[in-house]
Amino acid sequence: AKMWFHQNPFYIKISRQEQEVHIVNQYHILVWNLLATHQAAVGDESDCNFYDEGGDVGTELKLYQNYEDTRPMLANSDFSHILHFSTPARSTALYEAKISLEKLEIELDTKLIFVRDYTWCPWTKKERVLAEAERHPEDPYWFQKNYMCMWVVYGGAVFNTTDxxxxxxxxxxxxxxxxxxxxxxxxxxxxxxxxxxxxxxxxxxxxxxxxxxxxxxxxxxxxxxxxxxxxxxxxxxxxxxxxxxxxxxxxxxxxxxxxxxxxxxxxxxxxxxxxxxxxxxxxxxxxxxxxxxxxxxxxxxxxxxxxxxxxxxxxxxxxxxHIFDGRMYYRGYTKEYRVPVAVNPFKK
CATH class of the missing domain: 3.30.420.280 (Nucleotidyltransferase; domain 5)
Known part of the structure; x- marks a missing residue:
């Protein structure tokens, strides 16, 4: 992160002890909080929150709760941002952020989501990417999620996007x-x-x-x-x-x-x-x-x-x-309630 910020001509300093980065703005100094712990995250405001989640941070994990708790701590400034650095996968904080933006797209009738896969990156070639994918035979989604920006479902999706x-x-x-x-x-x-x-x-x-x-x-x-x-x-x-x-x-x-x-x-x-x-x-x-x-x-x-x-x-x-097997639609029953079986009238 320090090397990345050094490339910014408006960067002033990084305070490791206070976990802050100071950058000159036209009107004031912005504080970008590099928060590492839950206690620090919910105890200090920041103009920009970075979330480096990796590819396996699901919504059922503790880190997801940390993410939920830190979102309200974003400062009410002109430069408020939430940045996710993550591998695309469903059931993650990044995916939920995408769904929120999709709803906002509908409300505002505009485009907010843009996909940029590896073909937009001039520093890498398809041959190299495929060679890397061959090194991960245990993960059939490795190429799609790391390079194609596809929202994969671990274990395999039940419903495809055309379903x-x-x-x-x-x-x-x-x-x-x-x-x-x-x-x-x-x-x-x-x-x-x-x-x-x-x-x-x-x-x-x-x-x-x-x-x-x-x-x-x-x-x-x-x-x-x-x-x-x-x-x-x-x-x-x-x-x-x-x-x-x-x-x-x-x-x-x-x-x-x-x-x-x-x-x-x-x-x-x-x-x-x-x-x-x-x-x-x-x-x-x-x-x-x-x-x-x-x-x-x-x-x-x-x-x-x-x-x-x-x-x-x-x-x-x-x-x-209302389906029991491939032969008939039904109104089923349980041992307790004994609701009688009847063929669905919509079946031809």
């Missing part, structure tokens, strides 16, 4: 179809008071899945408003979910009370991937994020969806699909 689209990315005709169609299916993911429960509403055809809305709720009245309008499936058959599923059943919520196993999950994933998912990332932000981050579990021999604690959007979507 789902925001409505702003599709043709006017498809967008109109999305606007016109009414939801026919719903899925419920239980979470509790802190995160709130999720009700997702969608409709699907042989070609498309139209995700219409993502509703957070605590009052079962929300489900009462929809259980007669859509075919509703609710998460059940595990100790955490059953406490809410039992309450919903006593409240009179009609629907499918369905448990999970890996075979059922992967069949629903397969059915989703047979279609193109269309959604509005403003209305379904958690689902949009989950589709981008969904990964296979590297520790399993068979294809298995990696379990994440923030997968509420994908969970409601899988419930909303």
């Amino acid at each position: 789902f689209y925001d409505i702003r990315q599709v043709s006017p005709e498809l967008r109109q179809a999305y606007e016109d169609i009414e939801p026919t299916h719903g899925g419920v993911d239980w979470n509790g008071e802190a995160t709130k429960h999720f009700l997702g509403l969608m409709a699907f055809t042989d070609q498309y899945v139209f995700c219409k809305d993502e509703i957070k709720f605590l009052d079962f009245k929300t489900l009462k408003d929809w259980h007669d309008l859509v075919s509703l499936e609710l998460e059940a058959d595990d100790p955490f979910s059953n406490q809410f599923a039992d309450d919903a059943l006593e409240y009179g919520i009609r629907g499918i009370y369905q448990g999970w196993d890996n075979e059922m999950k992967m069949e629903r994933i397969r059915q989703l991937k047979k279609r193109i998912i269309i959604l509005d990332q403003v209305k379904c932000p958690v689902l949009y994020k989950n589709l981008q981050e969904a990964a296979y579990d590297k520790s399993k021999r068979l294809p298995t969806l990696l379990k994440r604690s923030d997968q509420h959007g994908l969970d409601w979507l899988m419930h909303a699909m």
Whole structure:
């Protein structure tokens, strides 16, 4: 960092003891904080925060919490900046910053994100880059994430970028179809008071899945408003979910009370991937994020969806699909609730 700052003609000094860099500005001296510890980060303001995260700093790690805690300490100046130095990967602080900018692009109707891969770097050649990639046979994503600026998913992405689209990315005709169609299916993911429960509403055809809305709720009245309008499936058959599923059943919520196993999950994933998912990332932000981050579990021999604690959007979507196997769409049942099986009327 010191060598980098020495190239700046307006640089004055680096104070290692105070972890500060002083640079002359037209109006005042800026302080760039080179913070290394959590205690220092949350105890001092700075005009510019650098985050050197590496390629494996996921949102579940302690360093991510440090990042979240230091963001508010950015000084309210004309030169406030947050700079990330990281390898592109989903489920990282850098990726979340990208998602925030994408939302801002929509709000401001402008372009804020620009990709510059290794071909923009005159000091390196493709042959050398490929030779370096050959040195990392254990990491199939090494070339894509280090040189192609691709947002890789460790373990392998469940959904490719061609499997789902925001409505702003599709043709006017498809967008109109999305606007016109009414939801026919719903899925419920239980979470509790802190995160709130999720009700997702969608409709699907042989070609498309139209995700219409993502509703957070605590009052079962929300489900009462929809259980007669859509075919509703609710998460059940595990100790955490059953406490809410039992309450919903006593409240009179009609629907499918369905448990999970890996075979059922992967069949629903397969059915989703047979279609193109269309959604509005403003209305379904958690689902949009989950589709981008969904990964296979590297520790399993068979294809298995990696379990994440923030997968509420994908969970409601899988419930909303109402699919048991490749032969029929269904209204399923559990041992406790014995809701009768019925073929989905939308199936040809």
